[in-house]
Amino acid sequence: MSGTFVGxxxxxxxxxxxxxxxxxxxxxxxATHTIRDKRAKAVAxxxxxxxxxxxxxxxxxxxxxxxxRYLLQLxxxxxAAGGVVHWAADADEANRIVADLVKATGxxxxxxxxxxxxxxxxxxxxxxxxxxxxxxxxLAELIVQLGDDRPSxxxxxxxxxxxxxxxxxxxSEMGKWGRAAPDGLSDAPGELAEAARLxxxxxxxxxxxxxxxxxxxVAETGTLAVFESEGNGRxxxxxxxxxxxxxxxxxxxxxxxxxxxxLQTLPRSSTAERMNPYTTMWTGTTDGDGPSAFHLVLxxxxxxxxxxxxxxRQALRCIRCSACLNVCPVYxxxxxxxxxxxxxxxxxxxxxxxxxxxxxxxxxxxxxxSSLCGACYEVCPVAIDIPEVLxxxxxxxxxxxxxGHFLERAAIKAAxxxxxxxxxxAAGERAATATRKLHPxxxxxxxxxxxxxxxxxxxxxxxxxWWRRNRxxxxxxxxxxxxxxx
Amino acid sequence: MxxxxxxxxxxxxxxxxxxxxxxxxxxxxxxxxxxxxxQTCCGQPQYNTGYRRETVPLARRTAxxxxxxxxxxxxxxxCAAMVRDHYPAMGDSxxxxxxxxxxxxxxxLVDVLGVTDVGAYFPHSVTYHPSxxxxxxxxLGDRPRKLLNAVKGIELRELPGAQECCGFGGTFAVKNxxxxxxxxxxxxxxxxxxxxxxxxxGDNSCLMHIGGVLSRESQPVRPLHxxxxxxxxxxxPWS
Numbered sequence: 001m002s003g004t005f006v007g008x009x010x011x012x013x014x015x016x017x018x019x020x021x022x023x024x025x026x027x028x029x030x031a032t033h034t035i036r037d038k039r040a041k042a043v044a045x046x047x048x049x050x051x052x053x054x055x056x057x058x059x060x061x062x063x064x065x066x067x068x069r070y071l072l073q074l075x076x077x078x079x080a081a082g083g084v085v086h087w088a089a090d091a092d093e094a095n096r097i098v099a100d101l102v103k104a105t106g107x108x109x110x111x112x113x114x115x116x117x118x119x120x121x122x123x124x125x126x127x128x129x130x131x132x133x134x135x136x137x138x139l140a141e142l143i144v145q146l147g148d149d150r151p152s153x154x155x156x157x158x159x160x161x162x163x164x165x166x167x168x169x170x171x172s173e174m175g176k177w178g179r180a181a182p183d184g185l186s187d188a189p190g191e192l193a194e195a196a197r198l199x200x201x202x203x204x205x206x207x208x209x210x211x212x213x214x215x216x217x218v219a220e221t222g223t224l225a226v227f228e229s230e231g232n233g234r235x236x237x238x239x240x241x242x243x244x245x246x247x248x249x250x251x252x253x254x255x256x257x258x259x260x261x262x263l264q265t266l267p268r269s270s271t272a273e274r275m276n277p278y279t280t281m282w283t284g285t286t287d288g289d290g291p292s293a294f295h296l297v298l299x300x301x302x303x304x305x306x307x308x309x310x311x312x313r314q315a316l317r318c319i320r321c322s323a324c325l326n327v328c329p330v331y332x333x334x335x336x337x338x339x340x341x342x343x344x345x346x347x348x349x350x351x352x353x354x355x356x357x358x359x360x361x362x363x364x365x366x367x368x369x370s371s372l373c374g375a376c377y378e379v380c381p382v383a384i385d386i387p388e389v390l391x392x393x394x395x396x397x398x399x400x401x402x403x404g405h406f407l408e409r410a411a412i413k414a415a416x417x418x419x420x421x422x423x424x425x426a427a428g429e430r431a432a433t434a435t436r437k438l439h440p441x442x443x444x445x446x447x448x449x450x451x452x453x454x455x456x457x458x459x460x461x462x463x464x465x466w467w468r469r470n471r472x473x474x475x476x477x478x479x480x481x482x483x484x485x486x
Numbered sequence: 487m488x489x490x491x492x493x494x495x496x497x498x499x500x501x502x503x504x505x506x507x508x509x510x511x512x513x514x515x516x517x518x519x520x521x522x523x524x525q526t527c528c529g530q531p532q533y534n535t536g537y538r539r540e541t542v543p544l545a546r547r548t549a550x551x552x553x554x555x556x557x558x559x560x561x562x563x564x565c566a567a568m569v570r571d572h573y574p575a576m577g578d579s580x581x582x583x584x585x586x587x588x589x590x591x592x593x594x595l596v597d598v599l600g601v602t603d604v605g606a607y608f609p610h611s612v613t614y615h616p617s618x619x620x621x622x623x624x625x626l627g628d629r630p631r632k633l634l635n636a637v638k639g640i641e642l643r644e645l646p647g648a649q650e651c652c653g654f655g656g657t658f659a660v661k662n663x664x665x666x667x668x669x670x671x672x673x674x675x676x677x678x679x680x681x682x683x684x685x686x687x688g689d690n691s692c693l694m695h696i697g698g699v700l701s702r703e704s705q706p707v708r709p710l711h712x713x714x715x716x717x718x719x720x721x722x723p724w725s
Binding site for chain 1: 493495497498499500501502503505506509519521523524525526527529531532533534535536537538539540543544547618619622623649650651653654655656657658659660661662663664665666667668669670671694695697698699701702
């Protein structure tokens with residue numbers, strides 16, 4: 001089940017397919033605009049939103065600056081509360097740790113809480129290779145998994161699917177993995193949710209191992225927190241005997257008091273709710289209550305390298321709310337799959353090339369997948385200046401070599417020389433205006449522009465020539481004008 | 487008051503009428519306008535494409551060209567934002583010191599001159615697109631709208647989805663031409679839906695993109711820089 005993003009083409013190529021898919025564009029437009037408007041209302045209810053945003057940013061920055069200390073404090077607290085902490089430098093190590101832990105229980109099935117970290121490392125595929133079936137229990141993740149599909153949104157991974165498509169997937173696929181969908185299933189949301197509920201309930205009651213991520217980890221007590229809407233997370237976190245949580249190292253916050261900020265900003269930014277329906281918090285293990293074994297796998301996987309970059313490190317503030325996806329005009333049209341990562345949209349465009357490096361075609365193209373319109377920065381609840389990081393990463397890509405960028409660098413250098421010499425610039429402008437009647441609206445070699453857009457007509461003269469004729473010293477007598485009204 | 491005009495390279499070469507309108511408008515309001523002829527480009531295209539270090543000499547040069555002026559006025563939100571937002575972080579003291587002296591045109595009119603009624607006359611229906619850099623980086627807010635509202639004869643029409651990017655984005659327009667065009671078509675469609683004769687904006691590069699789509703699709707809406715509307719009077723109307 002569920003595909004991977006390995007070997008993705010560059011963003012412009014991948015986006016082309018989405019742009020041609022009218023159904024997909026309709027689904028995305030409707031969904032993103034709905035969530036976008038709801039979020040704006042939910043945020044506008046709070047008078048102190050700007051202060052909460054600033055507080056969230058400062059808490060994250062403080063924690064990241066002292067990450068080593070807080071992680072060790074967290075490890076100590078989790079261990080004291082009966083949990084076991086594992087450290088994973090990369091995806092392979094994390095997957096191996098989890099697979100070994102599951103195998104040690106003797107189980108071949110696990111239920112999963114929606115988790116970005118486990119998707120980032122391809123845990124389901126790694127477990128499948130070891131003969132372990134991992135069942136997603138979040139409704140949208142279930143749709144993606146049953147459809148052998150990839151997520152296209154952080155919070156709403158099946159945002160690219162409409163009700164009719166979901167009905168088809170449920171009707172044909174559920175029976176292959178457990179309880180089949182009821183006969184005569186319609187595309188009414190209530191019926192679809194009920195089919196998922198019945199299908200999943202069997203898995204919750206049978207599972208001995210649960211796997212989760214976490215939205216936050218509190219260093220002072222070793223407490224983990226999962227924010228969710230459906231209750232499936234609560235099931236997975238409380239029913240199994242063994243709970244394994246795979247969490248990125250940047251998810252730690254120092255104290256419970258810090259959580260107070262994110263308890264307000266995360267739900268309003270993500271689902272546009274004042275409070276999310278289920279917030280589950282647990283500290284190690286408790287006799288007779290919940291899992292009797294708890295393992296925390298702390299995941300680096302490129303985060304330490306990202307932390308070393310003074311401009312790029314702000315991406316680690318991200319609390320995965322998806323507000324930036326929902327306002328992004330590029331995401332709305334290109335869809336999530338074009339970003340070639342479980343992290344799509346503006347945050348994905350700055351996170352993936354940092355976590356994975358800029359070596360692959362897709363990762364080198366992601367920093368350019370933005371018009372720098374700034375809508376993402378405006379809504380980010382932890383004030384990540386995404387346009388700033390995009391430009392910073394473009395600088396990295398442009399100077400790392402490659403033929404395309406060799407030619408671009410040469411062009412930039414030539415333009416720089418012209419702009420150092422206004423006389424040359426003026427001569428060029430005169431040449432362009434003199435030949436203006438000859439300029440076609442479609443220029444060979446300029447297809448990237450002229451395939452879809454006409455070029456503006458060139459004016460009869462440049463501004464600087466007009467100025468010279470009409471305003472520069474000696475050109476115009478005092479009080480007189482020689483404007484030609486061009 | 488004496489100011490320097492930073493016309494921008496795009497306006498200089500392709501949209502001189504915007505520069506001329508800016509000069510006439512400011513002079514009409516009693517401002518003495520200089521045009522230091524050594525000016526070229528602020529470096530925004532290079533900077534935003536990932537050539538930060540290559541942009542530093544241009545930033546230093548631009549700061550030097552405008553040395554001695556307390557107010558430099560430009561009819562471009564994105565070029566003003568480039569100077570104000572990015573020059574301070576380039577590690578060049580001259581560029582950083584220059585940054586706060588750069589004003590976008592509508593900002594200069596409302597904040598520095600303290601006028602919203604500039605005595606303009608423009609008997610046409612107009613819809614206004616607030617370009618992203620003016621809207622979100624400079625925070626121009628309702629300044630352009632206040633100025634347009636005071637124009638005699640104008641009929642302002644609300645642009646649906648006004649705050650959404652038009653899809654130009656500098657080199658984004660060619661590096662991601664398909665997505666850029668899809669965004670441009672939606673913006674053009676929204677402009678057409680208002681039935682306005684004129685699509686007004688404060689950045690000619692955005693208008694060049696939207697206008698290119700409108701022209702290719704043979705739509706009658708005419709893109710026009712806000713300076714040209716504000717410069718238009720009953721005695722010397724825009725044509």
